[in-house]
Amino acid sequence: MATLVPAVVLGLVGLVVAKVAGRRLIDLTLDPTALLWIVAGIFVVWWLWVAMICRIYVRSRKRTAPRMLRIAGAAGVALLCAAVSAPMAVGAKYAVVQRDLIQTVFDGADSQTTPKATAADPWGRRKRVNVLLLGGDGAVHRPGVRTDSVILASINTRTGSTVMFSLPRNLQRVPFKPGSKLAELYPNGFTDGRQDNAEFFLNAVYRNVPAVHPGVLGHSDNEGADAVKLAVSGALGLRVDYYVLVNLSGFSKLVDAMGGITVNINEPVPIGGNTDAHIAPDDYLQPGPNQKLDGFKALWFTRGRYGSTDYKRMERQRCAINAIADEASPTTMFKRYTKLASASKEIVRTDIPQSLLSAFVGLASKVKGTPMKSVGFERSDEFHPDDPDYDFVHAAVQAALHPPKATPAGTGTAVPAAGTAGTSADASTAPATTEKVPSRASNAKDDCAYHPVAAG
Structure with a gap:
């Protein structure tokens, strides 16, 4: 009874607290100071519980009982104490791991490009928050990183509906946000006047701008990230609020910590290889539906491009993000939390402040329940990464974020939303048009469905 009754009481109290003050409970788990108090509270409860069990045993035992009894x-008391200690130890461990993760990743980065926001008004009354997802080829705290994956997630703060915009790594003449110091330094975009100079591609902004113009934006813990945010803002015509940088090499650890991701593979994806050096891949990921990928295979699913294009890779990267969102269920997060936290500490860097973590957790739950849309700027008649029409890009972005409603037959022509070439989830509702307009924003689920590409 000394074990069962307190366990039942604590369980009931926990259920009531979770029901009545669930949001407040989440806030506490995102506050390093509160987590420290939680660890202290767990220790106190554990000590009192174990002391009570031992005290009851000492008072109730018969000194004249046989030795074996x-x-x-x-031994029974020891087992009861162990039964009490195990969940308490797990709870304390999770609290310590959570505190360490928050203090390591969300360490209050000093940025020149984050918006003014408070916990009470996290989005500054804005309808959308725009988070830049960067995939780097090196350690997240190393200056010389190239950001080969550039995806902006624009999230509706009320509904969670999300549109992902993918920009090619070799995008040229990228304009910086109007009015910024970098826009003054590069009035013709990020270029030295020569075409196809890889040192002035979009993926070189993170490394080269701080190297050439250190301190130009003011004090910042990550000048490269601030520069890329301003570049993507100028390219898409959107404000970029925050960034999350992931080390692509360490990405495999994150996927392994999650237990893998499930994707559809529509054509062979190379593992290794170098097209320019004529080095063949070591192997291929073979086509097939609902394939469970471990970290190594997931990494090459997002990076492999031998004999293919950056655009195919961009599409697979968006599918990987979609798969991670699907995989991140509360059960998975709880079961594998310590591994996920350990992997995240090593491979993630961001300027999202600790004060907004609760708001982002709430927003993430909305995002998970809403289909994502996808927009990839691929080479086409209207768009060329080596000579991009940024007016076209801006129009495509706005059309994706604010798609016009279909016009009834005979009343005019509706302009479709911007996005990747292909079909859209609501393509059947819009009439045909002969205007030269951006192609549609597509549903990420549809893009990532199994539709194998015929050989040859």
Whole structure:
């Protein structure tokens, strides 16, 4: 009874607290100071509980009982204490791991490009928050990183509906946000006047701008990220609020910590290889539906491009993000939390402040329940990464974020939303048009469905 009754009481109290003050409970788990108090509270409860069990045993045991019975009683008390200690130890461990993760990843980065926001008004009354997802080829705290994956997630703060915009790594003449110091330094975009100079591609902004113009934006813990945010803002015509940088090499650890991701593979994806050096891949990921990928295979699913294009890779990267969102269920997060936290500490860097973590957790739950849309700027008649029409890009972005409603037959022509070439989830509702307009924003689920590409 000394074990069962307190366990039942604590369980009931926990259920009531979770029901009545669930949001407040989440806030506490995102506050390093509160987590420290939680660890202290767990220790106190554990000590009192174990002391009570031992005290009851000492008072109720018979000193005249046979020795074997006394030994059995002591062993039973030890088992009861262990049964009490195990969940308490797990709870304390999770609190310590969570505190360490928050203090390591969300360490209050000093940025020149984050918006003014408070916990009470996290989005500054804005309808959308725009988070830049960067995939780097090196350690997240190393200056010389190239950001080969550039995806902006624009999230509706009320509904969670999300549109992902993918920009090619070799995008040229990228304009910086109007009015910024970098826009003054590069009035013709990020270029030295020569075409196809890889040192002035979009993926070189993170490394080269701080190297050439250190301190130009003011004090910042990550000048490269601030520069890329301003570049993507100028390219898409959107404000970029925050960034999350992931080390692509360490991405495999994150996927392994999650237990893998499930994707559809529509054509062979190379593992290794170098097209320019004529080095063949070591192997291929073979086509097939609902394939469970471990970290190594997931990494090449997002990076492999031998004999293919950056655009195919961009599409697979968006599918990987979609798969991670699907995989991140509360059960998975709880079961594998310590591994996920450990992997995240090593491979993630961001300027999202600790004060907004609760708001982002709430927003993430909305995002998970809403289909994502996808927009990839691929080479086409209207768009060329080596000579991009940024007016076209801006129009495509706005059309994706604010798609016009279909016009009834005979009343005019509706302009479709911007996005990747292909079909859209609501393509059947819009009439045909002969205007030269951006192609549609597509549903990420549809893009990532199994539709194998015929050989040859």
